[in-house]
Amino acid sequence: xxxxxxxxxxxxxxxxxxxxxxxxxxxxxxxxxxxxxxxxxxxxxxxxxxxxxxxxxxxxxxxxxxxxxxxxxxxxxxxxxxxxxxxxxxxxxxxxxxxxxxxxxxxxxxxxxxxxxxxxxxxxxxxxxxxxxxxxxxxxxxxxxxxxxxxxxxxxxxxxxxxxxxxxxxxxxxxxxxxxxxxxxxxxxxxxxxxxxxxxxxxxxxxxxxxxxxxxxxxxxxxxxxxxxxxxxxxxxxxxxxxxxxxxxxxxxxxxxxxxxxxxxxxxxxxxxxxx
Amino acid sequence: xxxxxxxxxxxxxxxxxxxxxxxxxxxxxxxxxxxxxxxxxxxxxxxxxxxxxxxxxxxxxxxxxxxxxxxxxxxxxxxxxxxxxxxxxxxxxxxxxxxxxxxxxxxxxxxxxxxxxxxxxxxxxxxxxxxxxxxxxxxxxxxxxxxxxxxxxxxxxxxxxxxxxxxxxxxxxxxxxxxxxxxxxxxxxxxxxxxxxxxxxxxxxxxxxxxxxxxxxxxxxxxxxxxxxxxxxxxxxxxxxxxxxxxxxxxxxxxxxxxxxxxxxxxxxxxxxxxxxxxxxxxxxxxxxxxxxxxxxxxxxxxxxxxxxxxxxxxxxxxxxxxxxxxxxxxxx
Ligand SMILES: Nc1ncnc2c1ncn2[C@@H]1O[C@H](COP(=O)(O)OP(=O)(O)OP(=O)(O)O)[C@@H](O)[C@H]1O
Ligand SMILES: [Mg+2]
Numbered sequence: 001x002x003x004x005x006x007x008x009x010x011x012x013x014x015x016x017x018x019x020x021x022x023x024x025x026x027x028x029x030x031x032x033x034x035x036x037x038x039x040x041x042x043x044x045x046x047x048x049x050x051x052x053x054x055x056x057x058x059x060x061x062x063x064x065x066x067x068x069x070x071x072x073x074x075x076x077x078x079x080x081x082x083x084x085x086x087x088x089x090x091x092x093x094x095x096x097x098x099x100x101x102x103x104x105x106x107x108x109x110x111x112x113x114x115x116x117x118x119x120x121x122x123x124x125x126x127x128x129x130x131x132x133x134x135x136x137x138x139x140x141x142x143x144x145x146x147x148x149x150x151x152x153x154x155x156x157x158x159x160x161x162x163x164x165x166x167x168x169x170x171x172x173x174x175x176x177x178x179x180x181x182x183x184x185x186x187x188x189x190x191x192x193x194x195x196x197x198x199x200x201x202x203x204x205x206x207x208x209x210x211x212x213x214x215x216x217x218x219x220x221x222x223x224x225x226x227x228x229x230x231x232x233x234x235x236x237x238x239x240x241x242x243x244x245x246x247x248x249x250x251x252x253x254x255x256x257x258x259x260x261x262x263x264x265x266x267x268x269x270x271x272x273x274x275x276x
Numbered sequence: 277x278x279x280x281x282x283x284x285x286x287x288x289x290x291x292x293x294x295x296x297x298x299x300x301x302x303x304x305x306x307x308x309x310x311x312x313x314x315x316x317x318x319x320x321x322x323x324x325x326x327x328x329x330x331x332x333x334x335x336x337x338x339x340x341x342x343x344x345x346x347x348x349x350x351x352x353x354x355x356x357x358x359x360x361x362x363x364x365x366x367x368x369x370x371x372x373x374x375x376x377x378x379x380x381x382x383x384x385x386x387x388x389x390x391x392x393x394x395x396x397x398x399x400x401x402x403x404x405x406x407x408x409x410x411x412x413x414x415x416x417x418x419x420x421x422x423x424x425x426x427x428x429x430x431x432x433x434x435x436x437x438x439x440x441x442x443x444x445x446x447x448x449x450x451x452x453x454x455x456x457x458x459x460x461x462x463x464x465x466x467x468x469x470x471x472x473x474x475x476x477x478x479x480x481x482x483x484x485x486x487x488x489x490x491x492x493x494x495x496x497x498x499x500x501x502x503x504x505x506x507x508x509x510x511x512x513x514x515x516x517x518x519x520x521x522x523x524x525x526x527x528x529x530x531x532x533x534x535x536x537x538x539x540x541x542x543x544x545x546x547x548x549x550x551x552x553x554x555x556x557x558x559x560x561x562x563x564x565x566x567x568x569x570x571x572x573x574x575x576x577x578x579x580x581x582x583x584x585x586x587x588x589x590x591x592x593x594x595x596x597x598x599x600x601x602x603x604x605x606x607x608x609x
Contacts (some may be wrong), residue, residue, distance in 0.1 A: 078498060083398065110500035120491035123514055132509070133499035153563050
């Protein structure tokens with residue numbers, strides 16, 4: 001019974017899920033259960049059990065190399081591109097088994113958008129950057145497409161900055177603008193989930209602030225999973241936090257709880273900056 | 277050793293290295309300049325009209341300006357008499373054979389590159405193919421001539437001899453009239469040159485595709501584009517300027533090749549331009565080779581004139597390549 005489960009639960013090996021601060025009855029979008037991932041013989045993720053609720057921001061934190069990106073990249077199967085990567089266990093998106101061999105990854109990636117660490121707009125116009133995705137999936141009337149582009153850019157809080165130069169190159173935008181454009185591009189195909197892998201790490205403080213504000217805004221529409229190395233950022237933007245360490249999920253729960261009252265010694269050391 | 281003397285030594289070393297670089301650069305440029313000058317001197321006799329030059333530059337008769345160049349040299353067929361000889365057939369033949377070569381080699385080569393770079397699994401077989409293509413790029417072009425002779429000119433003897441062809445398609449007077457085997461015709465020449473440039477086109481196109489950042493492919497795949505859509509709408513457009521640059525350089529290689537066509541046995545004296553795809557032709561480098569091999573001084577001068585024309589064409593090709601690289605590679609404004 002998914003609805004009665006705690007929203008975020010600890011791995012089975014740990015103590016009972018006392019950190020589940022979320023009210024039960026919340027809708028779960030992404031559900032990992034005993035999820036394992038390997039690169040060749042290297043066991044990158046071990047028995048991850050984590051539920052990610054819909055329309056919340058969940059941040060994944062942990063020291064470098066602990067497997068945060070690996071987890072993220074399995075959710076939209078971008079790890080298919082890594083030749084020797086494989087995974088086992090349960091990973092579900094709205095009850096659909098993502099890891100199933102013949103799962104339609106194209107459809108999956110339409111439902112699960114991704115924003116990368118470095119802004120990576122296409123070397124095309126701002127308009128084309130947004131219109132590219134929707135056009136892949138459906139034929140559009142010109143006016144509908146225009147409306148969709150505007151709507152996506154508005155949703156990404158960048159419309160006012162670019163509305164007069166939609167047909168200029170996206171590469172002429174600042175880093176922060178480019179990153180918001182990439183978010184708009186992801187939004188344009190109508191996903192339910194947005195995965196963001198350190199979306200602000202290549203940005204200056206002001207751009208970071210604008211992207212963070214945007215993330216908080218988007219929470220109302222999307223389920224957001226964001227990887228970050230910045231504790232303050234995790235505290236600022238996320239509702240829930242999951243702490244990974246050496247391929248294991250150590251602790252997960254409401255962000256407040258994780259930062260002010262961590263149950264686990266390692267979590268406490270990490271969030272207080274004693275290591276990592 | 278004191279810090280100061282270390283520093284002096286470093287500066288001296290730096291300067292010496294710089295001087296060495298400058299020296300080698302200037303030697304290269306000097307050699308090139310000498311080459312061009314000597315060819316221009318030898319070639320000017322048949323390229324320029326000394327009377328017209330005199331009229332324009334000494335007497336300021338601008339009306340004679342168009343006569344400065346001896347257009348007959350470009351519009352006459354080859355001849356036993358140097359004064360009447362021209363390179364018309366060779367120029368037309370070169371254009372035809374390069375066009376055929378481009379039409380065959382570019383789609384094939386670029387397509388192969390896209391497959392190998394974007395789709396092929398990385399396994400033993402593709403590693404072997406890669407290794408072979410690299411080796412083929414180093415094979416002397418005359419070897420391809422021998423292959424062309426057997427495969428295209430004679431077609432392994434399957435369709436009778438090339439003098440007495442067994443099969444033909446299309447009306448005799450249509451440009452697309454084709455006979456088998458191809459003999460020394462345009463198709464045989466174009467196909468042979470295709471063999472020469474194909475490895476070059478493949479390698480340069482692959483390098484161009486590889487230079488497209490992986491982050492663009494990821495961005496495209498992550499919004500639900502298929503690998504095919506990613507390759508055709510994102511990767512290929514981003515690589516096109518470099519691919520075209522490589523393609524043009526490959527074509528200038530084809531334009532300058534004489535050896536493989538020599539093996540096919542193409543004629544030098546041709547009194548008409550090709551009528552159809554299997555008609556005989558000759559090319560500029562071969563015309564040059566032939567003239568340069570004759571004992572009379574006048575023919576050497578003719579060869580030099582033809583070299584000047586060939587060089588001008590090649591410089592134009594390279595100029596277009598440089599232009600494309602600078603114009604298109606810059607992210608769209
Ligand atoms: N393509 C790959 N091939 C082999 N091993 C990999 C690959 N990608 C990641 N790994 C390994 O898997 C482990 C987890 O990597 P991952 O990128 O998920 O870490 P991360 O938590 O995102 O780290 P960071 O914070 O530095 O981004 C690391 O030890 C890494 O070396
Ligand atoms: Mg990472």
